[in-house]
Amino acid sequence: MAGGRSRGTATLIAVAVVLGWLVIGALAGPYSGKLGEVATNNNAAFLPTDAEATRAQKLFAGFVAKETIPALVVYERSSGLTGADDQRVAADVARFAQVPGVVSPLPPPIPSRDDQALQVIVPIDSSEGEQVRQVVDRLRDIAGNDRDGLTVDVAGPAGLLADLIEVFTAIDGPLLLVTLVVVLIILLIVYRSPVLWIFPLLAAGMSYSLASVFVYYLAENDVITLNGQAQGILTVLVFGAGTDYALLLIARYREELHRHGRPWDAMKTAWKGAAPAIIASGITVIVSLLCLLLSSLNSNRALGPVSAIGIAATLLVMLTFLPALLVLGGRWAFWPRTPWEDQAEPQAAHGIWGRIAGFVARRARVVWLVTAVVLAALTLGVTQLGATTLGQSDLFTNRTDSVAGQEVIARHYPAGTGSPATIFTRQETAQQIAQVAQGVPGVAAVRPVTQQRQAGPPDPNAQPKVVDGRVQLEATLADPPDSDGAERTIRDLRAAVHKVPGSDSVVGGFTAINVDTAAASTRDRNLIIPVVLVVIAIILALLLRALLAPVLLIATVLLSFLATLGLCALLFKYVFDFPGVDQSFPLFAFVFLVALGIDYNIFLMSRVREESVKRGTRAGVLAGLALTGGVITSAGIVLAATFSALAVLPLVVLVELGVAVAVGVLLDTIVVRSLLVPALAYDIGPKVWWPGRLSRTNRDGDRTGAELEPAR
Template identity: 40%
Template sequence: MNRMSEGEGWPEMGAEQETRHRKGRFVPWTLLAMWVVVLALAFPFAGKLGGAEQNRAVDYLPSSADSTQVAKIQEALPGGEATDLVVVYHRDGGLTDADRSTAQTQIDEVAAAHKLTAVPEPVPSEDGETLMYPVSTTEPGQDDELRNALVEDVRASVEGGDGLSADVGGPGGLQADMSEVFASLDGPLLYTTVAVVAVLLILIYRSPVLWLVPLFTAGAANFLAMAVTYGLHEWFGLTVTGQSSGVLSILVFGAGTDYALLIVSRYREELRRIERPYDAMVAALRGCGPAVLASSGTVAAGLLCLLAADLNSSRGMGPQGTVGVLSALVAMMTLLPALLVLLGRRVFWPLVPAFGSEVRQRRSVFAAMGSSAGRRPLTVLATGAVLLGALALGTLNLTGSLKQEDNFTDRPESIAAGETLAGAFPERGAQPIEVVVPAARADRALAKVRGTQGVAAAEPGRTADGWSEITVFAEAPPESAGEIATIEALREELDGGYVGGPSAQQIDLQDTNSRDRWVVVPLVLVSVLLILIGLLRSLVAPLILVGAVVAVWAAALGIGGLVFEPVFGFAGTDPGLPLLTFVFLVALGVDYGIFLMHRMREESLSGLEPAPAALKALSSTGAVIASAGLVLAATFSVLTNMPLVMLVEMGFVIAVGVLLDTFLVRTYLVTSASVALGRKVWWPGPLSKAPAAAPAAEREPVGVA
């Protein structure tokens, strides 16, 4: 009877094996073909993303901001499409007659080559060292590329030499410089990111072939993310900035490579136990898939919370970052496994995991670190908390918000022109405050503006469509405390009017970022907590993970406060830095907690007590988490080589935070907290109460007939 049962079971088992074999042959090829189609469809759109970027300060602001309203009204006024430039000539010790003659000749050439709204008249400084020519033209209209080309043409016509400086600035010059900087980011940023990831993967895998697979997969994911983002911009009006586009590629390569490291590590482990690569990959995805899905889910949920932000740039970064993370997830869960299965075991050469082989057991660094945390968990926790708290105090050293001219790591020509004007005309601000008021009350408003404390001069401007423009110059320098007070006073005085201009835009940026922090931060914390609770079936473990990443964020921001001005020489902090670094560090930092805690839960379910489970989980995942942390930190550190201070600050804080999270918080603090709490770490889930199950039997290699 027993023999008969066995005989009856053989055909069924053979059929299952045959089905699995067919899947093993066809599923990878099907997935690869699907990706070829997807990338072919994405090709026409991915390359257009750079042209969709909006990088003016007003593009970052919400439509409700005063300065945004001013910009919209000005565009509708006669000549609203004008490009305004300021040509500045300067010589220390005083301009010579030859200098003035050279300047006039060059300005005449500009006037002959372009249709200017008025003949530029020279404005000399009292000390005779500076000569300013206002230049305005509607020739390029509102086409940004034509505006930038106009600025470059004017700069080509304006030349100094022999001690005479000649710079082209003004709003048009500043916008051209900003556009040039953002345009220069795309290529170098992507190439540097790819190079950094490639080097790290080669060092991690020690294989001449294996590193190419996750790198190629991340590149495909980035290509898809760019195409989808462009589609969202075209169809739903998603705001795309140079900042968000740069972060998109870094996020795809950083997060995608992290997922790849986890999948490849588990796949290598399963190849020693299971003979056929397809079956080993299925087992690997079953084992680490939930952690990867939850990890990407926390990042996506955290980034989507930015939709609640009022700032256009932050709100646009939410969906854009989410697209990047989900593209990386889909690629790493489909394309990466397909390529690995098709390439077979030989992709790991020279360290090929042989079927039935055992990993050489040796005491790892992470096992030793875990043991030290396990021996004195409370001491380790207290020491770590004190260290993070001390680092967080560095936030008190963060300087005020960045001025517009301080946002470049290198001084562009427009900033040089502005600085020269500020020194040559100290009696009034070098850049105007733009005021628009209802046309019916223009005269009364002009009188109020002129009577406002801190106003040096005010002149009526254009009028149309029921609005009148007033150009105001403050007594105080641009973006100083005195000018800020003048802008605030004007806003209080003018009923029904709006106050804008570059300085007002910076004020609105700071105010909006402050408001967004109070709204977005709680949403991020709640959404991440809910995902962790669902994954870990616990309240305590998620609270530990979230509390740890918040502490890491504060410490990383504190380190930034200690180095930004004293070491890097930055004159301020980007207003959006606290919010964006919080979202990224909390969402990305929880990833590593998920990798660790999910493995800890697996070990606990297999019968281990909490302390041994925590130490075994750290020993098993420590190398993968360390590798993933290094890759993510390295990709974000690429931003520190960019020419914009806001990108440098963001890249630095996130990179430092990831390293703190990887090598201090996950390794020591989370492990020691788990050891100290014991089963309470899983409260109120079943693991917090149920007795340990019998240890699972040692897994044997699974052959395939």
């Protein structure tokens, strides 16, 4: 009777937990589709907070009634423009001026010197990123398709921003669908059950819905910033990490079902065994991501808390909702491979992971030396990574309208036309600054911004506009505004104008933003990477109650990270033919690879420590490897597959990040966690737990014959 009442109570608790979460899911579900409403995808979302370009943007606000971003509508006929073409352009300009969001009057069209192109600069109110996209779409509708050999493209900063917003706003549906399909297929292969895959997938979906609620309200109230990049990564991170945690818990639950008659008892034991590793893993990832708050770039600071919220929600769901589901499902959730109470040892000395463990035992030193040398060799590929910034034409995997337009501009105009550098200086030094700027190599022309507001040719006698004692100069660059040449020109231009005494000159503009973003990325990388390593070391030391083991684990993950960068550099250059990497790539790759890569070492070494207490260190290493080998490898494949789903998006930066995480996770699971770490720990023996008590009391781990025998 007591057993029946206990079983009934356990069932009622599980039902209450599941029903409670289903209610939460019903309320939270719609918010996952509303994140786009609170996403900020304008240029301000990616600016450094304390940079010269930012100060220039603030000064620029005083010179205009409205802050604008230029769209460049460019018309090209390779045989030379005709009178009919001129009439068409004039008619289009009149219609452009009537579009809501366009700031009139428009300057006159600018003909190219070879008379093969006309360029129309259309200033657009930049207060709302989504409005910019709508205006650009309307401009493209008005300009129409190519006609009788006359090509028309809308480029410039506004065209680029519109194309980026279009990609980001379309992320949710396709990315979520691809991620779900990938996870579903892998779960069916792993479990070979028509039922069990439902539980982790349902729990991962619940995690995403819960995270979406918090992200939505925090972004709506300006507590955090959400952009399309963070939104896309949130999707794959929650489903990837959530499925990993689910695999670990389910594997431990299956083990305990062989030892316990009641699913409730099996889950209690499994939860106690798996939860510490899952919690430590989640905390490691959360704290590592929150280190991005130290960044000086708004885009990095946006990604940190958004992703951390996703992991926190995933932890909560996977440690409450999923266990309750599994208890209700009982043994039959695993059908047709139903685990019965037979007291069988879960690890088997005969499975593939038992054989791998035996191989590690026989050749431990050779294994870790060879794997370390191979990984070190891969790090040499880092020299091919390069420091080339992705330009506008390199951001997309396909050829967008803004890319095509920029190519036309580069063929017929000084490439920087339409995106000039802006120089703000004192009125009394304006003429001297203009002369100095004109003498900088790479500057095609310099002119002051005047009081003239009406359409028509510029008046050479118009007076410069003065705001608070400052004058604005526009410097047209000879190179495309997103090129390495233009960035060198900006650095030279700043150095030159800053030398003029009393000028208090500030240089901004599109290219200056790229320069300052690159400098901020370097600063962030040098600051955040050491902080993340220290944080991870502290968490590992607390979990393993040792100092040597955490140091070794971090060293192996660092080696894996550098090997991943080297391998990715070769893939990007020789397979994908990418011209370079985004400035944010090394930092993002580090945070995700190290935080997620250390997960698998946490899963392995926490089980190794548990088994070492019972069996001895060397036997514990081999038992831990045999017990966790299948589940951790499956988890790694799931995470790699979910991040590789980013490759479906037409943005090079997200494709690069997805490939890097996928490659790095596979290296971690297949090489580092399966061979390097266990071989190193086995070779060192009990001293790996130094200075913990286990290193002094666990002296029976030097056995080499029966390490895989069950503990009695």
